[in-house]
Amino acid sequence: MGSASxxxxxxxxxxxxxxxxxxxxxxxxxxxxGLRPKDVFEHVxxxxxxxxxxxxxxxxxxxxxxxxxxxxxxxxxxxxxNGPTAWxxxxxxxxxxxxxxxxxxxxxxxxxxxxxLDGMEISLQIPQLSETTDAELSxxxxxxxxxxxxxILHTLAGHADTQALSYFIRESTPTKSLxxxxxxxxxxxxxxxxxxxxxxxxxxxxxxxxxxxxxxYILHPEAPLHNLPSLSDEYARGFSALPSLASMLRMLxxxxxxxxxxxxxxxxxxxxxxxxxxxxxxxxxxxxxxFGWFRTTPxxxxxxxxxxxxxxxxxxxxxxxxxxxxxxxxxRSRASSESDNASEDTAIPIDQHSGSEKxxxxxxxxxxxxLIVDPEHPSSSQRSALRRISSALDDVEFESRFQDLxxxxxxxxxxxxxxxxxxxxxxxxxxxISGLERRGWLRVTxxx
Numbered sequence: 001m002g003s004a005s006x007x008x009x010x011x012x013x014x015x016x017x018x019x020x021x022x023x024x025x026x027x028x029x030x031x032x033x034g035l036r037p038k039d040v041f042e043h044v045x046x047x048x049x050x051x052x053x054x055x056x057x058x059x060x061x062x063x064x065x066x067x068x069x070x071x072x073x074x075x076x077x078x079x080x081x082n083g084p085t086a087w088x089x090x091x092x093x094x095x096x097x098x099x100x101x102x103x104x105x106x107x108x109x110x111x112x113x114x115x116x117l118d119g120m121e122i123s124l125q126i127p128q129l130s131e132t133t134d135a136e137l138s139x140x141x142x143x144x145x146x147x148x149x150x151x152i153l154h155t156l157a158g159h160a161d162t163q164a165l166s167y168f169i170r171e172s173t174p175t176k177s178l179x180x181x182x183x184x185x186x187x188x189x190x191x192x193x194x195x196x197x198x199x200x201x202x203x204x205x206x207x208x209x210x211x212x213x214x215x216x217y218i219l220h221p222e223a224p225l226h227n228l229p230s231l232s233d234e235y236a237r238g239f240s241a242l243p244s245l246a247s248m249l250r251m252l253x254x255x256x257x258x259x260x261x262x263x264x265x266x267x268x269x270x271x272x273x274x275x276x277x278x279x280x281x282x283x284x285x286x287x288x289x290x291f292g293w294f295r296t297t298p299x300x301x302x303x304x305x306x307x308x309x310x311x312x313x314x315x316x317x318x319x320x321x322x323x324x325x326x327x328x329x330x331x332r333s334r335a336s337s338e339s340d341n342a343s344e345d346t347a348i349p350i351d352q353h354s355g356s357e358k359x360x361x362x363x364x365x366x367x368x369x370x371l372i373v374d375p376e377h378p379s380s381s382q383r384s385a386l387r388r389i390s391s392a393l394d395d396v397e398f399e400s401r402f403q404d405l406x407x408x409x410x411x412x413x414x415x416x417x418x419x420x421x422x423x424x425x426x427x428x429x430x431x432x433i434s435g436l437e438r439r440g441w442l443r444v445t446x447x448x
Contacts, residue, residue, distance in 0.1 A: 015056065015060070015062060015063035015066070018052070018056070018062055018066075020045055020048055020049050020052065022040050022041075022044065022045055024037055024040065035107070035108070035126065039126050040107070040126070043124065043125065043126050043127065044103065044107055044113075044124045044125075044126065047122070047124060048103065048122070048124060051117055051120065051122045052117065054120075055117050055118040055120065058118070059118055061096075061117065061118040062096065065094060065095060065096035065097075066096070068093070068094055069090065069094050069096065069097055072089065072090045072093055072094060073086075073090065076089055076090065095116070095117070095118070096117070098115075099115040099116070099117055102115050103115060103124060106124075106125075107124065107125070107126060110126070111125070112124070112125040112202065112203060113125065123202070125202070125203070127201055137193070137196060137197065137200070137207045138178075139177060139178045139179035139182070139189055139192075139193065140177050140178070140179065140417070140420050140421055141177065141178055141196070141207040141208065141209070141210075142174045142175070142176060142177055142178065142181075142207070142208055142209065142210035142211065143172060143174060143178065143181075143196050143199065143200075143205045143206075143207060143208075144174045144205060144206055144207075144208045144211075144277060144280055144281060145169070145174075145199070145204065145205045145281070146203065146204055146205055146206060146281055147204055149169055149170060152169055152199075152204050153166055153169060153170060156169075164187070164191065164195075165195050165198070167185065167187075168181075168185065168187060168191075168192065168195045169195075169199070171184075171185050172185070174208065174210065174211050174277050174280075175210055175211045175212065175273055176210055177210050177420060178192050178193060178196055180210075208280065208287075209287060209289075209414070209416065209417065210420065211273060211276050211277060211280070212259075212416075212426070213258065213259055213260030213263070213269070213273075214258050214259075214260060214416075214426045214427075214430070215258065215259055215287055215416055216256045216257065216258055216259065216287065216288040216446075217252060217259050217276065217279075217280075217285045217286065217287055217288065218252055218253070218256055218285060218286060218288045218448070219249060219252050219253035219284070219285060220283055220284055220285055220286045220448075221286075221448070222283070223249075223283060223284045223285070224282070224283060224284070228245070228246075231245060231282060231284070232244070232245045232246065235278065238274075238278065239271065239274070239275055239278075242268075242271055242272075242275065248262075248275065248279070249284065252279075252285055256288050256446075259272075259276060286448045287416075287448065288446050288447075288448055289414035289415075289416055289446065289447060289448070290414060290415040290416060290433075290444060290445075290446050291411050291412070291413070291414060291415065291444070291445055291446070291447060292409060292411065292415065292433070292437075292442050292443055292444040292445065293371040293372055293373060293375075293409060293410070293411050293442070293443045294371070294372040294375055294385070294386065294389060294409050294436075294441060294442060294443075295370045295371060295372070295385075295440065295441055295442065295443055296370045296371075296372060296381060296382055296385040297370050297385075298439055298440035298441050371411075371443055372385065372386070372409070373410065373411065374410060375406040375407070375409050375410060376406055376407055376410075386406070389402075389436070389441050390402045392439070392441075394435070395431075395432060395435075397428075398432045401422070404422070405418065405422070409442070411445075415429070415430075415433055
């Protein structure tokens with residue numbers, strides 16, 4: 001700062017330059033918090049510098065706060081205040097110091113730092129690697145809000161040009177794809193994708209496959225069951241007239257079954273879908289998806305839970321889609337009845353055979369030589385096998401679409417996505433896949 005005297009004798013401070021410095025630990029040290037200098041500069045230092053430059057230009061904010069900060073430091077030293085007390089004294093009385101402290105701790109913890117500078121609010125964060133990449137965030141994805149709608153809308157209330165975003169948040173539903181939400185709300189698809197990306201970046205939502213009654217959901221292997229008491233209280237406030245959280249988790253923690261089979265009646269569907277969205281938001285359940293490959297030689301499916309020792313050694317537990325549509329429904333009905341009569345304090349059982357293996361790396365397949373790993377580029381013998389499968393199909397529509405659907409049978413695409421991507425009925429696709437499996441043309445496995 002350079003000081004100059006005015007005609008009135010009042011000293012005026014003029015700040016001509018300032019720097020914001022972030023000191024990061026060297027790579028490989030335990031206190032580095034995994035932050036990269038490039039990310040800190042791009043997402044924190046640069047936008048913060050622009051905001052402070054604006055505040056300084058408008059109201060001399062940085063100069064005034066810096067002068068106050070120096071005065072406060074001198075005062076704490078004169079009063080011989082100790083370290084913690086001195087810093088608390090400064091932070092309570094200096095807006096800039098408090099903002100810098102808040103940014104430091106929030107960013108270091110991987111959170112979003114929201115601070116106010118001279119009446120202007122700014123939010124800073126290091127974007128996380130999303131579970132859903134940009135490529136996967138498509139119009140066929142759905143958006144699951146990670147906070148209550150009212151809370152998100154409240155944060156937008158004071159901001160200009162958020163009317164369309166607020167409308168999207170208020171009216172969208174995780175049971176519909178972004179494409180269907182766009183059509184329902186009469187919004188451009190490009191705008192809906194932009195809204196979704198914005199909410200994901202700011203950790204207000206995540207992209208998921210649309211929630212559906214015909215999907216299978218199981219207890220998440222990493223569910224925060226240690227926090228069950230507080231989660232139960234929150235659940236009870238939102239779903240007081242429905243089965244308790246413990247009952248829902250007991251049902252979802254046993255043998256896998258389509259979520260719709262847990263719903264008491266058609267009238268209960270909206271409430272149960274709200275429950276499912278809440279369970280997904282709280283990381284309590286996860287979708288169990290079905291993958292598979294065509295086989296060059298048909299093998300009869302013997303039973304629902306039967307599998308060779310090779311499966312167990314490979315860590316994969318294939319399960320029959322056809323069986324899930326019948327025998328498991330009966331066992332689920334019995335399990336549901338027993339769960340409703342059980343004490344609420346009963347421990348939640350987790351079925352160790354519920355098929356909750358995580359998706360293996362791309363290209364990892366069960367050890368079977370007769371699998372057609374790349375059905376769009378088959379060998380000559382595999383091409384012959386695919387022709388035999390096609391000619392044996394009983395459904396005319398399936399036969400006409402067979403070539404277009406080959407890409408989904410590479411072990412990389414979930415069968416649950418076929419209907420939405422191809423504009424088909426879920427029940428029809430399930431019937432086709434079940435028929436292929438029964439006749440031994442399909443090797444099926446399930447992963448989360």
